[in-house]
Amino acid sequence: MRIEDFLEKQEKRELQLVSYLIHSGGEADYAELEEHLDITKASLESTLDSIAYSLRPLSENIALDYDGRAVRLWMDELFSMQELQHFYLKQSVKVQLLDYLFRNHEFSLTQLAPQLALSESSLSRKIKELNRYLKEFELKIWNGRVQGEELQIRYFYYLFYRFVQGKEALKEREAGISLQIVQTMENYLQVSFEPENQARVFLWLQIAQHRMHTKKTVSIRLKENMTPYMEDKLYQKIRSMLWRFSSRYSVEPDEEDAQMLFVFLLSSGVLPEPFFHDYRLTRNRNSPAASLDTYLVETIIIQYGYRKLPYMLERRMYHTLSQIHAALYFFKGDLEVHDRLFLLEQEQKIAEESVRSFAETLREITVEKLKLPNETNNGLMEWSLLGYFSVLVMVTMEMRQVLRVGIDLKHLPMYRETTISLLGLLIEKVNGVEAEECQPDKPYDLIVTDRREAEPLETGGKVYVLSELFSPFDQKNIERILQSLKK
CATH class of the missing domain: 3.40.50.10970 (Rossmann fold)
Known part of the structure; x- marks a missing residue:
């Protein structure tokens, strides 16, 4: 799912146009834009006029200049594409709908339609459009609720508030308890999160705290996937920490809450590399993600004919691969904030041609070893290719012969x-x-x-x-x- 999927067709086109100008160095002629957007010159003129009108509140930060032949982009040095996306997303009805659903757990059409200034039929149409995108996460809005596995709901809303709505939107009563859990976790696990990673853990815990009040949650796949990890020492520590914390505060976690927090820590990259290295030495090497980490590291060594990798390089490889594999094993779907194909294209410019094909081979191995369905509409699977590509570039750059x-x-x-x-x-x-x-x-x-x-x-x-x-x-x-x- 792309971040632009929360927008209407015209708003999507406007962001696509600005994105293309950024990738083209800030300038493009009409013919290029018409081909890229698949529109006529008249439609392009209409889109440019629409953008100019939309961007009036941001005139000090961004502007377009067009003369019938070419379009030029100006952006303030402190302004970014992400800020422009958020400007559009704040006005999105789909974003407001998902935010309302998170805060209230359920709704009725007659109750919500007036709040969003929509007719009931228009609201139903928006829900139908959202469900088309939520299918990637194996979620759907049905009978006034978001339905699906609880881990998937928390995962989706973590991405939603991190990249779409903004984590500042969750300054609620749960914030105090979540902050205390973060501090307790750091003390109990003897780990120190970097500020950005601490904020990410805090956001996950805010969502978890809010979702604890939800009835009739589903965690069937989580329980199945967690079977090889039930004796994992890190999981046992997290479980013990939550239980001790709940005995002192008005928090009522259950087994699934501890499992979901463990999954998040394992897959999100918030654990510092030294901490993860110590954990890797004690984890169950036969667990799905761990055995796959080892298999792919050995595959890479054999592919490039290395006898042995430098110690610190191998540590970094395991740290990165473990995040890719844990995410693929436990989650479904992803929210594409950056242009994945553009990033791949740029990385290919600085790497050998064979790296891309080998990255695809690694992904094929992962699908086979983790017994993943070969889905065409899985953003997480698509992004894993970029992850493998990055690992291979890291290795080849480090090991290259000067x-x-x-x-x-x-x-x-x-x-x-x-x-x-x-x-x-x-x-x-x-x-x-x-x-x-x-x-x-x-x-x-x-x-x-x-x-x-x-x-x-x-x-x-x-x-x-x-x-x-x-x-x-x-x-x-x-x-x-x-x-x-x-x-």
């Missing part, structure tokens, strides 16, 4: 320093390469020179004689040589 190139120019005494600097920048476009002016008695994998007399390297390296300075022909040949040296 090639040293010496630039030896003698025929341009007047422009030599400038030419060497520019040539070095071109050569360093190849990942894992460092280029500098050739120094006597210093080893190099490759010497790039403008004269044939340069002697071959004693280390067995290569010499390349430039045909002409800065020629694409030379650049292509140098890149080919460097790629062959990296193998």
Whole structure:
């Protein structure tokens, strides 16, 4: 589910247009935008006029300039796309409906329609649209309530208040108790959350506290998935902590509340890496996520032909992979805040071509090992590809072989320093390469020179004689040589 799915068609289009301008460097011609949005020029003009009207309250932060041929975007240096999204989302009827449902647990059409300034038929239509998107989370609004597994409801509302409504919307009576639980948890587990992660734990607990008052909750899949984790030491600590806390405060958690808090901590990345490392050494290695973590780390090592990974790199890999696998094992669906395809495209620009295909292989292994359904409409599964891609980039960047190139120019005494600097920048476009002016008695994998007399390297390296300075022909040949040296 994309964050724009809470908006109406016209509002979606307006955000898509601004997003495209950001990705295009702040400017695009009409033909590009018409093709991207799949609209006519007349519709584009109408959309631009609509945006200009919508953005009037934000005129000091963002503005569009268009002249019939091109569109240019201006944004204040302190303004972001996220703030623009929130500006639109605050006015969304679907957002107001979901917020009302969370606070009141249930509603009737006759009661809620007037509050949202809608007819009952319009409200029913909005609910039908929302259910189409909530299906990804295996949730639906039915008989005036959000129905589905309780873990999924809490998970969805955690994403909703974190990215859509804003966590400041939950400043309620539960806030005091939730803050006390966070502090108790830090003391009991002997862990210190970073400020941002502490805020995320606090938000989850606020939602959990509010949902404790809900009747007829469903936790069938949670109980099944938790079976391998019932003796987990971290889970037992969390369970014990909640029970001790409830004996002193007016909190009534049950077994499922402890399980859901454990799942959140395991999958959200809020646990500091050193804490997770200590936990990993004691956890049940046969649990679904743990065994998959180990299997994929070994698969990556074999794929790249490493004998062993550096200790700290391996720790970071396990920390990241465990979050991906716990989320896929326990949750369904995701809320796409950033453009996933754009992020993948950007990461591919700095990584080897084979990384993307290997990331897809890792995801296929995960689907098989965790026995996950091969769903086409699962945002969490789609985002896992970006997670694997990031892990592989992290490994390849850390383990890459750094090639040293010496630039030896003698025929341009007047422009030599400038030419060497520019040539070095071109050569360093190849990942894992460092280029500098050739120094006597210093080893190099490759010497790039403008004269044939340069002697071959004693280390067995290569010499390349430039045909002409800065020629694409030379650049292509140098890149080919460097790629062959990296193998």
